[in-house]
Amino acid sequence: MLNGGSVPKRVTIDDVARHAGVHKATVSRALNAHTQVQVNAETAERVRAAARELGYVPNFVARGLRLNHSMTVGVIIPDVANPIFPPIMRGIEECLQPRGYTALLANTDGQSAVEDAAFHSLLQRRVDGFIVATGRLDDQPVIAGAFGDGVPVVMVNRWAGSAPYPVVTADNERGIRAAVEHLHELGHRRIAHLAGPANFSTTHQRAEAFSAVTASMAGVAASVVQAGALSAEAGATAMDELLARQGSSRPTAVIAANDLVALGAIRSLRAHGLRCPEDVSIVGYNDMPFAADFWPALTTVRIPLREIGLQGARMLLDAIEAGHQEPATVTLPVTLVVRGSTAIASS
Amino acid sequence: MLNGGSVPKRVTIDDVARHAGVHKATVSRALNAHTQVQVNAETAERVRAAARELGYVPNFVARGLRLNHSMTVGVIIPDVANPIFPPIMRGIEECLQPRGYTALLANTDGQSAVEDAAFHSLLQRRVDGFIVATGRLDDQPVIAGAFGDGVPVVMVNRWAGSAPYPVVTADNERGIRAAVEHLHELGHRRIAHLAGPANFSTTHQRAEAFSAVTASMAGVAASVVQAGALSAEAGATAMDELLARQGSSRPTAVIAANDLVALGAIRSLRAHGLRCPEDVSIVGYNDMPFAADFWPALTTVRIPLREIGLQGARMLLDAIEAGHQEPATVTLPVTLVVRGSTAIASS
C-alpha cells in the first residue's frame, strides 16, 4: 500500500522558523524575492538551508488567501478535442508559465448550462481572470456577469455579443477575401459558401465577408448554404444539400466555414462520385493541425492559433496586474495556404 | 475602461451573516449540503435568500485552507497539441467535473526540467493529486518524490520506471499481435517495425511484442528500425533509412510505433515514388483523431484514449478520498481498425 493511511504532515513556515531559530515572519521575508533585501544575508542563508533540509514547499493557497490572488487563470473552451484549441492553449501556457500563473481548464461542449457551471466553479476557486473561447453573439448572461464581479476576462478567437470584453481574434474579412480571390484567379465563377452558425462571431463574419466580396466581383455567382454545426458531419450534410439543389449550375468551388466542414464536404463529394479538386475545389478555414495530411491536402486560411492564445493571455495578465482593463480588440493577420484541394476550374 | 481601477470588494460569509441576521457559522452550515440539516428550515431559507441577494460566491481557497484540500488535481502531459492527449483529457474532465474537482494543466514538452518545475508549481498550489502522462522508464526523481509527500499520483498511458504508482494503460502486446496477424493474413512475410524511444513504456513494449510475435511465426522475416522520436519527421527519417538499407529484400509492410510515425513513413514512401498500400502496407498505432481522414486512411490499433483518462481520474479521486492508494495496474483492451493503408502483399 502506498502512503499507508495517514498522510505525513506537511511542513509549514513555522517548522522552518523553528528549525532555523528565527521567527516565521523572518522566514517569509527570507524566502520571498521581493523582501529578501530586508533580511541579514547569513540569516537568509540559514533559513534557506532549513527550508531545503525540511523539504519545505510554500503553500500558495494560504498565501493567496492573505494576498487575495490565486496566480491562477480559468480557461473556458468548448472542447479540447476540437483541433483548433490545443494550439491556442499552448500559446496561453507559453505566456502563463514564465509569469508564474497556471491554467484551470474547463470544457463546456458549447452548452450554456455547462458553461455557467464551469464559470461559477472557477469563480469559487478565485481565479484571477478568465480566458474564454466559447463566445456567442447571442446572450451569455453569466459570462457577461463577470464584468460586475471585477474579474478580468479576455475573449479569444470568438467574441461575445453582450459583454464589452477585450478580444483577440483573426481577420475573417481578409481571409475570406483571399480565398475568393484565389478561386477567382483559378477561373472559378460559381462559388458557394458552406456557412457556420450565425451566432459565432467568426463564422458570422466569414459569411458576411463572403457575400460582400463576391457581390463586388463581376461575373461571380455566389450561393450560401448553412451548415448546422462546425463538424464534418454537418459539412457533409450541407454539401449534400448543395449538390442536390444546384442541378446543372452546380458551383465549381466551395469555401467552407472551417476545416472540419471542409472535410465533410470532401466526404460528401466522394460519396456523390465527384472528385476534389478536379470536379469541385474546396477551401477550408483555420489550417488545423494535419490539414496538410488529408486527402487532398487542404487549401485553407491559416489563422495564428498559438499567437491568439499568447496575446490573449498576455492581455489578461496585464489587466490582472494593472488592476483594470480596456476593451481593446486585436485582430491578427491570416494567410492563405494553397495545397491540393483547389485547382483550375474545369468547366 | 472596464472595472475602473478599484475592484469591488467581494462579499464574504460575514456579509451574508449580517444581512440575514445570523452568525457566520450558521451561514456556513446553511450553505453546505452536508450540514444543512443542523439548521432550522426557515433560517436556512433566509440565509440562502441573503446569499442570493448579495451575489455571494463561496471562497474555495479559504475553505481549502481550513479543510486541507483544494478540490483540484494537477494534470501533467507532454503536449496538448499532440493529438492523443485531448481525448485523454476529455476523459479526465468527464470524471472530475461531476465530482467537484477541476484540473490544473501543465505541458512539459517532454523536458525533465520543465516537468520538475511544473510538478513543483502544482505542489505549491496544493493540488490533491496528480495525473501524469509523461512517464519515462528511466528515472524521474521528482515525480517519484511525490511518493514521499503523500500526494496520490496515477500514471496514464505511459508509466514510469522508478515510482510504484498505479497506472492505466492499453494492451500493447495484443495490439501489436493483432497488427502482425492482420499483415500475415494479407500475405506479408517481410515486415518491419518503426520503433519508438525505448524509454517510453508503451513503445518499449510494442517493440518487445513485435520481436516476440514475429519470432514465433514461421516464415516471417522481421526487422526493426529505431525512430528517434514520436513524430512524423522522425518517422519519415526512419522510413528513409529502412528503404535505403533494405535493397531488394525490402519489407512489404511496416508497423509504426504510432500514427504520427506512420504518417511520416507514408510521406517517405511517397517521396521515394512508392505507393501505400500498393507497394508497402503501413499500420499505425493509437487511432488518433482524423487518422481516418489521412491519405490513405490509416489502418491502426485503436486504444481507448478517453477511457484511459476516465479510469485514471477515477482511480485518483478514489485514492484521494480514501486517503491511501494501492499500486494497481489496469490494462485496457485495444482493437485493430482496418482501413486503406494495408492491402494484400503484391510480391
Add this chain to the structure above:
DNA sequence: CTGAAAGCGCTAACAC
C-alpha cells in the same frame, strides 16, 4: 534587521 500581532475567509469543535 527581527519579533509580535493581526487577519485573509472559512469550518469545526464546543458551549449554551
Add this chain to the structure above:
DNA sequence: GTGTTAGCGCTTTCAG
C-alpha cells in the same frame, strides 16, 4: 438550533 472561539499557513504593518 445557533453563537463563540480557535486556527488552517501565510504576509504585513507596527514596534523595537
